[in-house]
Amino acid sequence: MKNNIRVERAIKNITQADLADLIGVSRQTINTIESNRYVPSTVLALKIARVFDKPVEQIFMLDDTD
Amino acid sequence: MKTRFLFPYWCRFLGYALFIVHIPIVMFRKNIGFDTNAPLDHGLFTGHHLFFMATTLLMAVGLFLAAFSKEKIEDEQISQLRLDSLQWAIYVNYLLLIVSLIFTTDTEHILFLNLLVPLVFFIVRFQWKIFQNNRLLRKDENPS
Numbered sequence: 001m002k003n004n005i006r007v008e009r010a011i012k013n014i015t016q017a018d019l020a021d022l023i024g025v026s027r028q029t030i031n032t033i034e035s036n037r038y039v040p041s042t043v044l045a046l047k048i049a050r051v052f053d054k055p056v057e058q059i060f061m062l063d064d065t066d
Numbered sequence: 067m068k069t070r071f072l073f074p075y076w077c078r079f080l081g082y083a084l085f086i087v088h089i090p091i092v093m094f095r096k097n098i099g100f101d102t103n104a105p106l107d108h109g110l111f112t113g114h115h116l117f118f119m120a121t122t123l124l125m126a127v128g129l130f131l132a133a134f135s136k137e138k139i140e141d142e143q144i145s146q147l148r149l150d151s152l153q154w155a156i157y158v159n160y161l162l163l164i165v166s167l168i169f170t171t172d173t174e175h176i177l178f179l180n181l182l183v184p185l186v187f188f189i190v191r192f193q194w195k196i197f198q199n200n201r202l203l204r205k206d207e208n209p210s
Contacts, residue, residue, distance in 0.1 A: 025141040
């Protein structure tokens with residue numbers, strides 16, 4: 001699964017730490033999601049989407065390998 | 067995030083402390099008056115048995131607390147990591163158990179190994195992964 005959290009963060013101008021605080025996870029978790037080392041649960045994906053005020057599909061997309 | 071069956075964060079340090087305390091006690095058992103090379107009197111609640119029980123309990127409880135205490139921030143990524151490390155620990159433990167069952171008949175030491183390996187391997191693997199994540203995070207934040 002791919003995601004464009006990094007881009008969305010840049011648009012909204014918030015850091016990984018800010019995003020982590022907003023959804024109540026650690027900075028490490030945001031970092032592992034951004035670098036595609038961890039696939040978040042649906043709950044976490046929905047929370048991230050809510051922060052950016054966009055549907056989940058615009059932030060997380062299926063990869064060719066999925 | 068709600069977590070079940072985990073000790074509070076400070077229990078980790080208590081756990082490490084108990085484990086560290088147990089090492090000199092076992093190392094200097096002769097000085098304290100428990101020479102395990104002396105002819106063993108087999109039986110429950112003899113001096114030797116009580117000493118063995120006390121030190122082993124100290125070690126096991128220490129490792130247990132250190133292994134299953136909460137992280138500072140508990141989230142789903144940490145639980146995933148914990149679960150992953152547990153799986154690894156069980157694999158390694160059973161591999162060692164099977165190998166030692168085939169190649170030795172020293173059941174007392176096999177038991178001891180079985181007591182130690184899953185928890186120690188779990189702690190090392192889990193903390194190593196957290197360390198790696200932190201390093202990658204730092205690299206990401208200051209890419210110099």
